[in-house]
Amino acid sequence: MERLGAAGLAFVATALIGSSAEAACGDQAEACKIASGDYEVVLPDTGTETGAAVVFLHGYGGTGNGVLKNTGMVNALTDRGYVVIAPNGLRRAANRGPSWNFFPGWEGRDEVAYFQELLADAAERFDVDPDQTIMAGFSAGAFMVNYLACQAPETFAAYAPVAGGFWRPQPEACAGPIRLHHTHGWTDTVVPLEGRYLRGRTWQQGDIYAGLELWRDTLGCETHAPGRAWSNGENLLRHWNCGEGAEISFTIHPGGHSIPKGWAEEVTTWFEKAAPGQ
Template identity: 60%
Template sequence: MAGLRARTTALSLAVLAVAGLGWAGRAEAGCGADISGACEVAQGSYHIALPGGAEGTSGAGETMPAVVFLHGYGGSGAGSLNNRRLVHGLTARGYAVIAPDALPRRDGPRSWNFFPGWEGRDEVAFLQGVAEDAASRFDLDRKAMILAGFSAGGFMVNYLACAAPDAFAGYAPIAGGFWRPQPAGCAGEIRLFHSHGWADSVVPLEGRFLGGGRFQQGDIFAGLELWRDTNHCEEYAPDRRWQQGDVLRRRWDCGPGADIEFLLFPEGHRVPDWWPGTVLDWFETPLRGAG
């Protein structure tokens, strides 16, 4: 993991150093004849934005890290790329932004098939396929990818991380945890960066019932307890507590290659403007004890 942090940090610094040559912006990329069109894979599609000036498949031998960002209920990959603060905040640091498309649920709005027992696409396989395809097409570093998501996308992040912890180098849900009953255990340790709004009424911290009581969003703190157990954290109490402006932060340094950061901000159901830079600072910081 230390080598990964060093590579991503060095790449980000290199990107910032050549910002004057156009690398700090954003470049829409696509597949086929339409440069802004969706890229098709076996089970669906995705959209992608690259740092400005990065054309992909350059053959130069340098690969870029990436954030795979999952949209919320009713959203789309193209809609995620329209969030300019989000996308520019990531591409300006040298990261590609990969935005997959969920499928319509029962002929309704798009959403992710995350809950065990639901019928539909195997999202764990699909999202790993998206990552592999994008890495191949656009010269991305498959081992330096964060899986992030908002709301329903945040729930999907947790469920994929629980089922396939080695699929991505880090996991960063926003406003999404587990549903009830939450998993009894997860398959392995991860790096987790969870952000949530104190005033969120769509995905309240304590959870809520949906569908006339048929479904229940879980308690976010219960989900963090599951991750502390999975990550073999030494204590339930955090290793560090601090505040940056109006954002409350807690951190657990856990087993080898594993950590948890939890950020609580005073707003509601949204992706904070500061999130892109903060999640990348977390991802690029070496873990405690990394050699």
């Protein structure tokens, strides 16, 4: 999201801020500094390190520390041995909150270079393995996830956007292959499944289903129909296995603009499975 109203920002804050978390860079109290920005990190307990990590991007107006305050999500990830990395977006204008420079033509930080630098730094500081690292994000962070996956799919091992896809006009084509785990709320009104206009029709969020069609075309899926469709409690799931290193998992939950309960367990189980479609 480029800009939310007060109600939307309140909803994002509720989704991303839990009880407490400390900004940290290993044994340092401050965020990890790199040339193009900074990031914050929470490490698993000693003895559970696997080299795996989740890089989770905040929504519009958020911060990395705000992500780490979602202790339910963070603890679920670290309990499974994942390093949790929370990057910080930048303000694109003095009157706007921190966000991500994802849309083609915008001026600002080269986000692909930033995330590549972040990964290299985390590998050196914390033994993070890029081949075992998921890039995830919420809302504006999820839009950034999609655009980076489209432009530089080799950067991360898998991509897991929550409540965000592409803006209009969406890319005509993307690079690939990727492993994609997309989660969206059925009643989301901040980023509706069908998209919406922003700032007096200056910008338009894209249709999530159209974005998934682009990914199916990119990955060379044999059919637009999913190979598997099922339910898990109140969640509806679909899966496309499109060849080696190429798959799409799509979960619709009944809630709104939020990270649903159990997301961390679901996405890491998906990431760790032995074979696509399992």
